[in-house]
Amino acid sequence: MTKKKHTRANNGMGSIRQRPDGRWEARYTTPDGRQRSVYSKTEAEVTKKLRAQLHDLDTGLWREPSKIRMADWFEIWLKDYQGHNADRTILKYRSIVNNHFVPMLGQLKVSSVLPMHIRRVVNDLQSNRLAPVTIRNYVRILGACFQCAIDAGLIRENPVDGVKVPRMTRTKFTIIDRADIPAFIEAAQNTPYPNELLLMFYTGLRVGEIRGLKWGDCDLDVGIMNVERQLHPINHDLKRFTAPKYGEVRTIHIADEAVDVLRIQRRRQLEQRLASGDWEDDEVTSDLVFRLPNGHAHNDRTIYKAVKAVGKAIGKPELHPHDLRHSYAVAALRSGVDVKTVQHNLGHKTAQMTLDVYAAYTEDAGKEGAGKLSDYLKKSQK
Numbered sequence: 422m423t424k425k426k427h428t429r430a431n432n433g434m435g436s437i438r439q440r441p442d443g444r445w446e447a448r449y450t451t452p453d454g455r456q457r458s459v460y461s462k463t464e465a466e467v468t469k470k471l472r473a474q475l476h477d478l479d480t481g482l483w484r485e486p487s488k489i490r491m492a493d494w495f496e497i498w499l500k501d502y503q504g505h506n507a508d509r510t511i512l513k514y515r516s517i518v519n520n521h522f523v524p525m526l527g528q529l530k531v532s533s534v535l536p537m538h539i540r541r542v543v544n545d546l547q548s549n550r551l552a553p554v555t556i557r558n559y560v561r562i563l564g565a566c567f568q569c570a571i572d573a574g575l576i577r578e579n580p581v582d583g584v585k586v587p588r589m590t591r592t593k594f595t596i597i598d599r600a601d602i603p604a605f606i607e608a609a610q611n612t613p614y615p616n617e618l619l620l621m622f623y624t625g626l627r628v629g630e631i632r633g634l635k636w637g638d639c640d641l642d643v644g645i646m647n648v649e650r651q652l653h654p655i656n657h658d659l660k661r662f663t664a665p666k667y668g669e670v671r672t673i674h675i676a677d678e679a680v681d682v683l684r685i686q687r688r689r690q691l692e693q694r695l696a697s698g699d700w701e702d703d704e705v706t707s708d709l710v711f712r713l714p715n716g717h718a719h720n721d722r723t724i725y726k727a728v729k730a731v732g733k734a735i736g737k738p739e740l741h742p743h744d745l746r747h748s749y750a751v752a753a754l755r756s757g758v759d760v761k762t763v764q765h766n767l768g769h770k771t772a773q774m775t776l777d778v779y780a781a782y783t784e785d786a787g788k789e790g791a792g793k794l795s796d797y798l799k800k801s802q803k
Contacts, residue, residue, distance in 0.1 A: 435471045437464065447471035452478070460535065473577065491534065492527035494570060502569045508659045517559055521546060522566075531575050539563065539584045553587035560586050595732070595740050596782065597622060597748035608734035612727040616686040617711050617719075618745065623679040625749035625767050628742045629653060630665055632719045635708040636687070641680050647672050648768065652705070654721040661705050669768040686710060750775070751782045 435449035440460075445467035448458050459474060461467035489497075495518045503511050525542045526534060542563065546556045564581035571579060597605050605622070609615040617631055626634070629651030638647040649670050650662045664670060693714050694700050701716035712718060725742055732740025746767070753763045764775040 435475060437467060437471065439464070447474075449474050449478070470578075489531050489575060490527065491529050491531055492523050494531050494575070495523060495527070495566065498566045498569055507663050509653070509663065512659065514562060517562060521559060522563060531570050534567070534576075534580045536580050536582075536584050539581050543584065543586055547587065553589045557586050557589060560584065594747040594751075594782070595737050595744045596751055597737075597740075597745065599752070601735060601737075604735045605731060608731040609727075611734070612730050613714075614711070614719075614724060614727045616682050616689065617724055618727055618731060619682045620679055620686075621742065621745040622748055623676055623682065624673065625746045625753070625763075627651065627666065627746060627768075628724055629663075630768075631711060631724070632709075633662060634710045636710055637708055639683055639710065641683055644675055644677070644680050645672055646675050646679075652709070652718060665768050667768060667770050669770075671765060671768055673766045683710065747779075750779050754779055754782075 435447055437445060437447045440446050444460050444462060445464050446458050446460050447467045447470060448456050449471060451457055457474070459467060459470040461470060499511060499515055499518065503514065506514075522542065525545055526538060529538065539560070543556060543560060546559060551559075560581060564579060567576065567579045567581055570576050606619065609618040612618065620626065621628070621631055624646070626648065630648050633650040633652035634646070634648075638649060640646075647670070648665055651665055653659065653661055653663065655661070690710075690712065693712075694716065697715050699715050706712055706716055706718050709718060713723065728740055728742045728745065729738075732738050750763055750767060753766070754760070760772045760775055764772045767775065769775045
């Protein structure tokens, strides 16, 4: 049986021991004479923590560990530290916090949360069969919450650091490939909203951006489009219009096929306006490019149902509206459009993000690029 170690810190102001559970504990005395402890997995780590505490005691920077409980800190974090995010993002964070973080961490003090507690959260997320990418995103949010606690002076270290999360597998998309395009166009014409689906495929716009597109954003003579907003389904607690994801308002050049779709949609909308006895024009629907036959704005199911109908018709029942965006990106990269342009058109933060998402689908583009380089080098040697 291994004997537990007990050591005295070099300056005599603290002691270190290994606990029965295998963790290392360092104890020190506060200015009011009370004993406090810090913990780590290894003796070296706990020694480092003890030295930091003793340094703060020597320099007068030491503060009493926070007594705030995690349930209260989560609420403070959502209200006071998330003002830069969109209302819908904050609502999503609140749902994650209430459903996954508060049940596991809510009763703990902020200052007492350890990596082992974060590990339990990860285990719980896995037991709920959440995808690895979802778990990683949730842990990232939790890490940001603790970073704010560090900034507020409540804790010294982030307990999320070093906690292992499930490895991500590359996401597989359902792609409208070159051979699928004729069938896709034909199937789209058999839905109530063919132009919405075709423009998503030709431009890579998100569903919310398609819903929020206005005629004033489109210059059909020049072939450019301003992507300035997303339109969201009715929710009385949130705004109908918001900026595009990441706040990336952008101007994009569109293909002739996209211009043709918009011209057809303009005629179609005029016909619908004349035929409808209940055409709606208000502060939301006015000037929208895509509307229901009665002039109302699209809800969260209309385009989704149309895409699913197309997917079923062309033998791709798993087709999702976002797959039309993926299909645009893959088609653009395979056709030779440079990554920076595709990144800009999609509204991605970085070109690396675009490459990471679509690298597996552009191997043939890489081969074509290598062939072009070879031709160039051969010609230079003649």
